[in-house]
Amino acid sequence: MKKICSLLMICCLLAGMLCGCGSTDSGGSQAEDGTTTITIWHDKEDAIIAVLEERLKVLAPEINIVFEKKSDLTEALKMVGNDPKAAPDMYFFAHDKIGVYAEMDILAPITDIIPKEELDQYMDSTIAAATYKDEIYQLPIYYETLLFMYNRLYMDDSEVPETTEELYAYMEENTKGGHYGFVEQHSTPYYAAGWINGFGGYILNEDGVPGLDDAKTIAAVEYHKKFVALMPGETEYATVNTLFSEGMAHSTIAGPWMIPTVRAQGMDVGVAPMPVIDETGTPIAPYMGVQGIQVLKFAAENKKDAVEQVLRVLMEPEVGVELAQASGCAPANEACYELDEIKSDEVVMAMKETAESAVPMPNIPEMDVMWTVAGNFLTDVNMSGKDVAESAADAQKEAEKLIESMQ
Amino acid sequence: MNRKKKNTLFAYAWSAPSLLLILLIVIFPILYTGYISLTNMNVYHWNDYEIIGLENYKDALFVFDNGFIKAFLVTILWTIVNMVLQLIIAFILASMLNIRKLKLRNVYKTLLIFPWAMPGYVSILLWKTGMFNSQFGLLNQWLASVGEEPVRWLNSDVMAFICCTVVNLWLALPFMITIIDGALQSIDKSYYESALLDGATWMERTRYITIPMIRAIIAPSVVITVFTTFKQFDVIYLLTQQVGSKTGADIHTIMTYAYENAFITNNYGYSSAISMIIFIILILFSMVTNMKPKEEEGRA
Numbered sequence: 001m002k003k004i005c006s007l008l009m010i011c012c013l014l015a016g017m018l019c020g021c022g023s024t025d026s027g028g029s030q031a032e033d034g035t036t037t038i039t040i041w042h043d044k045e046d047a048i049i050a051v052l053e054e055r056l057k058v059l060a061p062e063i064n065i066v067f068e069k070k071s072d073l074t075e076a077l078k079m080v081g082n083d084p085k086a087a088p089d090m091y092f093f094a095h096d097k098i099g100v101y102a103e104m105d106i107l108a109p110i111t112d113i114i115p116k117e118e119l120d121q122y123m124d125s126t127i128a129a130a131t132y133k134d135e136i137y138q139l140p141i142y143y144e145t146l147l148f149m150y151n152r153l154y155m156d157d158s159e160v161p162e163t164t165e166e167l168y169a170y171m172e173e174n175t176k177g178g179h180y181g182f183v184e185q186h187s188t189p190y191y192a193a194g195w196i197n198g199f200g201g202y203i204l205n206e207d208g209v210p211g212l213d214d215a216k217t218i219a220a221v222e223y224h225k226k227f228v229a230l231m232p233g234e235t236e237y238a239t240v241n242t243l244f245s246e247g248m249a250h251s252t253i254a255g256p257w258m259i260p261t262v263r264a265q266g267m268d269v270g271v272a273p274m275p276v277i278d279e280t281g282t283p284i285a286p287y288m289g290v291q292g293i294q295v296l297k298f299a300a301e302n303k304k305d306a307v308e309q310v311l312r313v314l315m316e317p318e319v320g321v322e323l324a325q326a327s328g329c330a331p332a333n334e335a336c337y338e339l340d341e342i343k344s345d346e347v348v349m350a351m352k353e354t355a356e357s358a359v360p361m362p363n364i365p366e367m368d369v370m371w372t373v374a375g376n377f378l379t380d381v382n383m384s385g386k387d388v389a390e391s392a393a394d395a396q397k398e399a400e401k402l403i404e405s406m407q
Numbered sequence: 408m409n410r411k412k413k414n415t416l417f418a419y420a421w422s423a424p425s426l427l428l429i430l431l432i433v434i435f436p437i438l439y440t441g442y443i444s445l446t447n448m449n450v451y452h453w454n455d456y457e458i459i460g461l462e463n464y465k466d467a468l469f470v471f472d473n474g475f476i477k478a479f480l481v482t483i484l485w486t487i488v489n490m491v492l493q494l495i496i497a498f499i500l501a502s503m504l505n506i507r508k509l510k511l512r513n514v515y516k517t518l519l520i521f522p523w524a525m526p527g528y529v530s531i532l533l534w535k536t537g538m539f540n541s542q543f544g545l546l547n548q549w550l551a552s553v554g555e556e557p558v559r560w561l562n563s564d565v566m567a568f569i570c571c572t573v574v575n576l577w578l579a580l581p582f583m584i585t586i587i588d589g590a591l592q593s594i595d596k597s598y599y600e601s602a603l604l605d606g607a608t609w610m611e612r613t614r615y616i617t618i619p620m621i622r623a624i625i626a627p628s629v630v631i632t633v634f635t636t637f638k639q640f641d642v643i644y645l646l647t648q649q650v651g652s653k654t655g656a657d658i659h660t661i662m663t664y665a666y667e668n669a670f671i672t673n674n675y676g677y678s679s680a681i682s683m684i685i686f687i688i689l690i691l692f693s694m695v696t697n698m699k700p701k702e703e704e705g706r707a
Contacts (some may be wrong), residue, residue, distance in 0.1 A: 078673075081452060082453070100450050100673065103450045103451050103453070104450055104453035105453060105454060106453075188650075188651045188652075190651075191502065230539065231653075232542055233541050233559045233562060234540060234541060234542060234559075234651070234652070234654075235651075236651055236652030237651060237652070238536055238648075238652075239536075239540060239542055239543070242542075242543065243542065248542075285555060309468065320552065363452050365451075365673065368671060368672075368673055369671050369672055370672050371650055372650055373652070373668055375650050375653055376653070376667075378651040379654075379655055383653070383654065383655030384561060384655045384657070385561075392479075402671070403670070403673055405669065405672045405677055406449060406450070406451075406672045406673060406674050407449065407451060407674070407675055
């Protein structure tokens, strides 16, 4: 009896272990009651998702929308993207991973669902960002660019530098006694790209060719060095943003997501156009990230009607307005900029102005290796004091080797 | 079926859940990695990958260039320095915990175990921003209070290596202290009493009683810790190499080196080949460390 009991327990234990290997079925096109569930993965803050949830309620009860926050969305999609039982139907994320997922063949072109001409209402740069190998894979919702911000307690509106040399003069005068005239994440490629693009250089071009040893890139990094010398050694997000939010740095280049935080701390923060680089006559041109909806292939094939209805709700200009009001997002839909609610928003309009010179972040798979290689290059130059041209040549070789290894 | 066979069968049946679990979470991933390393699986061949033989291993050998050899030597130095310091400090602290009539012993034990209870990621970033940060870190606040210039602790290779070692010790000491403390408590006190009667000093008691008696107990923990330290990634990567917060130090262990030279490429076949080579290196390393000295083998 004892042995039979123990054998039974072993069987139960084994069955228990193995049933954990199954997965919940989120696939299929329609439930028995005629409703369709659309699962959307995202990595966004609650305020943004609350707006989308509210707008999408009009589709209930026929279409049930489930937003799932995934902190490691990009890796999770790589793992389950081609498994309809585990993958979402759509995901809400920046455009820069489109190339990877398109190559993995898990994305459906958005034009399979929404006719191309209807996408004309979006800003050209957002559509360019959403395009990979001539196919549009994203419905743009809003975009982000870095902004030049200043603390009015220290920097008067009349003191805001219009050129980089004016900025440098301000830094020289005000970087003392634990205060900094200007700070930024100087050795992080996403931030340094603004200077490189402003010089006409590039980190990676649309053909997947690295441009770290391009003469213009080298000139940009060389010119940028004198600004770095007047900034703190640390380049990471926490230090730079804390220096600004604590009032120890008078100005910074940072993302719009920082504005609500510093305002909540009581800072009178101003937003200004990017300074024009004296050497080239063009403004600092940061990368632009476009946040939008990507549809997975399985959902596009099996839940096309429901997916289309979701996308059409999200295409309404009111969604852009509400997102701008809730979280300072700059709408991708041109129609929004005709509305007073948007025209009167200082931050959104500053982003629109910066977007005119901004460069969409490359969305090709090769960019994945460039963040590390370009980061090492900038660190070597700015923090280890190595020669720019030599470091650029080494980094270029490294980037080419890694890109070759991707194949 | 005779009784012996029946017993064997039951023994396997009872062990089956554990064996299956080991198979699923240890053996299967290794075999699967081995399989992927023979394919061309990457973002361009995600679903339609095929077996390409040993091509990835041929490419992987290029990663094992001068940079890899330097990283390998740093890894060995890192492992030795950390293990020696861990054993010495843990032994001293555990010995102090075993001082007779020590008051608040449990409070000290709880405090010493605390770093182990915190997630490593959180601890490392706390050290990075709370202690080593040149603007807000405690170390520079102390220096400023005595009129010294701030130091960029993680900027140079040597200083960064020392800082990484300090953090690794902070994270790893609780485990070693616990093991040595347990081992010390298992020693029969009568040995010490006899030694005291014979006039043995503290050093002699430690050398001839304590160390020989705890050696066998702590040996498996030392082997485990050697491996954890050898394949350490988090401490060095998060303190000095993390994308977006690099510090200027260029110290790489084989794991951080392989990460920057293979894993970021999204080429799973190629990365798997490198993982398998590192796995083989670790197995060889394990065989060497498990080799018993000849005299000990003879005694056994």
